[in-house]
Amino acid sequence: MSENKIPYKIYLDESEIPSKWYNLRADMKNKPAPLLNPATCQPMTAEELSGVFCEELVQQELDDTTPYIDIPQEIQDFYKMYRPAPLVRAYCLEEALGTPAKIYYKFEGNNTSGSHKLNSAIAQAYYAKKQGLKGVTTETGAGQWGTALSMACAYLGLDCKVFMVKVSYEQKPFRREVMRTYGAQVTPSPSMTTEVGKKILAEHPGTTGSLGCAISEAVEVAVTNPGYRYVLGSVLNQVLLHQSIIGLETKAALDKYGIEPDIIIGCAGGGSNLGGLIAPFMGEKLRGEKDYRIIAVEPASCPSFTRGKFAYDFCDTGMICPLAKMYTLGSGFIPSANHAGGLRFHGMSTTLSQLYHDGYMEATSVEQTEVFEAAEQFARVEGILPAPESSHAIRVAIDEALKCKETGEEKTIVFGLTGTGYFDMVAYQKFNDGEMTDYIPTDEDLAKGLSSLPVVPDQ
């Protein structure tokens, strides 16, 4: 093993960290459909969006023609604190599987937020600071995004208000404390600090909250407090833009050793990691320069790509956000309570949805028990305890490597290891105790979710 020319971990030099983000939309012939104002069903204007989002982020959200966008020096400096992220050759996993396939993973978990979310959090916080804002608001479920945003805001001296779904706030106190350590104000949602929170609590006393409700509270605070804006960790075009750093670094590391991937695999919830990882590879594919097999992996319990509908829908369960055209299960769809593996969003990035619709990528869904089996196998040989989300990609990477074992093909597989599972030990415990179960929604379950789709006139 040690004679191999390719090291276990390929690190770029700091000077090789990309200085521009890549805007995948610039190379798409069929652009992602615009966000619509739910009241008028007309495309949201920059002015409308800038009441909620920072101005420069609005520009990034709407820009589907500029291929490369400079990363401000301050963000580049922050990136140097935890980037470049290593591209790891999974020698030990390959050996354990006995596969001729060559497996690589881009590991984004080597920072305190524990995931790739920090790549966009620092960008969004930076533009808020640059605009002279006092702070930002957001919602968080399990807390990965909230943690990343807290870290970015602490670094920039920006106020950070996080609405954390009450059930998570109570059941995941450690994530909450990480955010507080970084100076964030963490409020269990629904709360009595907002009008919408009060209303929900009056209607549903004792509710443990939902992501949709937390979004509503965060947006209300952003639009009613001068000097505040709302930020979001996935789904949006701007997020995919910032996350392109993952794919750009991956490609630079592969190029350094002349490695050509055959298959690129990413887990998909709202699409932030997948969109970032595949960006430069998809760009080559769109421009007809190269071909890759690109696979999105989603949970069988929340299968927006594989069983959802490509249609305009609300991004939030509270139905206050703009409409986005995407693969969706309906904004009323909520994954089964037994689902422990993350990636719970009912919809999908509009950019990725368009690419999938146009046949540029595949999608597959996996059940959570087999996901945790892959996670455990990976942890034991590769050392890293993966996040449940990331383990969806591990599952499919292992399956593809085992297919290579059967056929004898020496394919090169690259997957995104988005983060670590240190704050997901409740789910691991369930798995260790043999108490984890699977759930696949019935066609009736899905029909119920899709019945909430808004009626939107043809564009």
Place this chain on the structure above:
Amino acid sequence: MSENKIPYKIYLDESEIPSKWYNLRADMKNKPAPLLNPATCQPMTAEELSGVFCEELVQQELDDTTPYIDIPQEIQDFYKMYRPAPLVRAYCLEEALGTPAKIYYKFEGNNTSGSHKLNSAIAQAYYAKKQGLKGVTTETGAGQWGTALSMACAYLGLDCKVFMVKVSYEQKPFRREVMRTYGAQVTPSPSMTTEVGKKILAEHPGTTGSLGCAISEAVEVAVTNPGYRYVLGSVLNQVLLHQSIIGLETKAALDKYGIEPDIIIGCAGGGSNLGGLIAPFMGEKLRGEKDYRIIAVEPASCPSFTRGKFAYDFCDTGMICPLAKMYTLGSGFIPSANHAGGLRFHGMSTTLSQLYHDGYMEATSVEQTEVFEAAEQFARVEGILPAPESSHAIRVAIDEALKCKETGEEKTIVFGLTGTGYFDMVAYQKFNDGEMTDYIPTDEDLAKGLSSLPVVPDQ
């Protein structure tokens, strides 16, 4: 900042990872005193030690003349999964402090065990495997060492039995689940699975256990089960030997950029990190080639260096292990229950004790509230959420940097950042809530602990 020639993170190439450990004892004129058999007060022989420890580890434990010892290829391969560890230039901390000092830290937390403990765990597991053993036993308190050992054993296919202090087993279920995910058998101690456990439970029904009791159970299982040996994560000479990889990498990274440290700072519990970090620097000092200020930092609530006695003592509270000559507070000393910051061992590595006794290093103690203040400040500007243990070193590094600010001196400070605090959020919560208190043992408290010292005839 970005123009600076020294990068944020200095990574060695994989080929530059040291292939030999450095045995500090070889360069000591006054060797550390030998371990004694408590029954005879005579030096423990290799034969006596090999009933408890693996044979090759016994050789390493007793070898105080060979300066460099080859790292077996299998261990080097494992090291490549998470090493080299970065040496980080703390640009952001320097800026926040406004100090002319140059601060570097060696970060050992980028692996799932969350600390440097893995460096010795893989070595000890490897030699057990090589000897043809079935498995190893150990004890763990908070779980850092147990996690590291579980990872190493999973990698090598070795059975791993961990006795975890019952109160931690119940209050730190996440560390327990990480160990189980790596296939370890984790038993709350005291347990009904050992004779000593049964005895203790009969005498103290409902006890929540202690480290001393867990050691006794682990040793009993090792010596009564064919094919098992006991392993330990700190204090021992062999552990310091394996941990020298920290210092060797640090020195190689500094040399790469021609950096000469003035001050080297490490936190000290049993001494595994401190001994490893300072090893090559101390070697230069012992050989009269260079001079460095070397500072050990310990908690004020468990001050073995600064307020203990240099004497023979038991390493365990159960008084079944060999006697070691070290700075000790007495094997009966237990830090105050309010102590959240780790580094709870009553004694100290015999090697470090001898060096301190001979004037080659300084020691200082800090209180836990100021330690968490430093931890929070560090986390907010440097991104990494540090372990409470590591934060002792951060506290003193910041204090030294602030002294430089006063004097205008551009000193170069290097400290060991041993690990991350992801499983220590209960302590952080206490700090965030303003409920953390300090405790300094009175002279009477210390006298009580020291009253348990064994009477050992002059050697």
